[in-house]
Amino acid sequence: MLFNSYEFVLLFLPLFMVGFYIIRSVLRTKRESAKVLTYYCLAASFLFYGLFGIKNLLVMLFSIVFNFAVLFLSDRASGSKGKKALLTAGIAGNCVMLLCFKFSGVFFPVAISFYTFNQISFLVDHHRQEEKRPFVLSDYLLYILFFPKLLQGPLMRYEDFDREKEKFFEGSLDWDVLMRGLLLFSVGLFKKVILADTFGAAVDYGYSSLQSLGSLEAVLTAVFYSFQLYFDFSGYCDVAAAICMMMGMELPLNFDSPYRAVNIIDFWKRWHITLTGFFTRYIYIPLGGNRKGVARTYINLMIIFLISGLWHGNGFTFIVWGAMHGVLYVITRMLMGNKKEIKEGSLPVRIIKTILTFAYVTAAWVFFRADTVRDAAGLFVRMLTGGKKALAAGFSSCFQLDEIWYILKVTPVMKLSFAWDVCLWGFLLVSVFIIFFNENAIKRVKTCKIGLGSTFATFVLLAWSIVSFAGVSTFLYMNF
Structure with a gap:
């Protein structure tokens, strides 16, 4: 279901919001509200995505089951090597699935890039023990499926989404x-x-x-x-x-x-901000970021832009697009030197x-x-x-x-x-x-x-x- 459709604007969204406000006003305690609204939003999100077709839904469910299995095994693995091996297998499995659909030319599941990136983010943060909140399956599913951000982002870390989500468990209808x-x-x-x-x-x-x-x-x-x-x-x-x-x-x-x-650096601080943040956090920094010398920094930046080009499409034109941005970004970075502020x-x-x-x-x-x-x-x-x-x-x-x-x-x-x-x-x-x-x-x-x-x-x-x-x-x- 698209945001720009009669079904969404005239039926799905009004009914969803009415149900949302009723549930929040009827339930008196935050605990009751959190539990019921989580399941309500989760059901609405499944319906929202399911209307894109059974093939899309099956691919998404397979992706979720795969990642949940990796998390389950990782929590029970003994030793850092076993956990790291499972993390590597999880990231590789997500990437292989994404690349297979992207380059097969047969069928490209709706929103696969975004829910795949969210799950990679969770796997990495969970491995690093950077997400402090306890894992709850219903909360994790809502993090992946939440329909307002499902199709095109923004990409959010689990802990950030979970913290922000708590806000809609409280308060009452505010007409303003x-x-x-x-x-x-x-x-x-x-x-x-x-x-x-x-x-x-x-x-x-x-x-x-x-x-x-x-x-x-x-x-x-x-x-x-x-x-x-x-x-x-x-x-x-x-x-x-x-x-x-x-x-x-x-x-x-x-x-x-x-x-x-x-300039081009300023542009990438403004365009698809959370995708840039994802590439920085989970690719650029692990590659060494700017910690391994100037030459390596510029190589890492070019790698990020070429990956960005490949992510957007499988034609050579997307490689050219990524290279154009990468080259100008590196040149601008050279001219700016160590200056972080954009004058x-x-x-x-x-x-x-x-x-x-x-x-x-x-x-x-x-x-x-x-x-x-x-x-x-x-x-x-x-x-x-x-x-x-x-x-x-x-x-x-x-x-x-x-x-x-x-x-x-x-x-x-x-x-x-x-x-x-x-x-x-x-x-x-x-x-x-x-x-x-x-x-x-x-x-x-x-x-x-x-x-x-x-x-x-x-x-x-x-x-x-x-x-x-x-x-x-x-x-x-x-x-x-």
């Missing part, structure tokens, strides 16, 4: 918090359904028409894919955070206005740095999106040789949503020579404002004034998104 959650939920859906998928349609047109693109169309195709990815992942993070907000808990920030970064500089300097960083990230996304290196190169060639062509009707029509286009038809705008492109440029300007000038939605919703204006915005964005569900796609990160 509920309205903030609904506002954030509507913003997230709008980003995905209206913005990301609209840009996605134009990107699909551009890549399907590489040989005929003009220079402007080629540049816009690359930029629009950057925007599509941004709003797709940002939208998911907003929706996931909103659901948890309405339950009284808080997910770790996973997306923090990354295109406002002043943004004066406003003009900061603007230039942000533009250059965005341009480089966008160029790397071209390889991420293209089917082959040849297609990626073809788009760059069209940027330089496409000439000054008017935007194709097929390209600009991707932005002519009926609910906007019908309004424009009765205005003087239709008399202008560029009338067909008004929606495109409107989407572009709105997106630039949101991406580069607006505050992070999760942070903003926590402090904004809740009143008539915010309620009206919630209704409009939610209604607009729901009526547009028929043409939406899955979240992009569900494919990784």
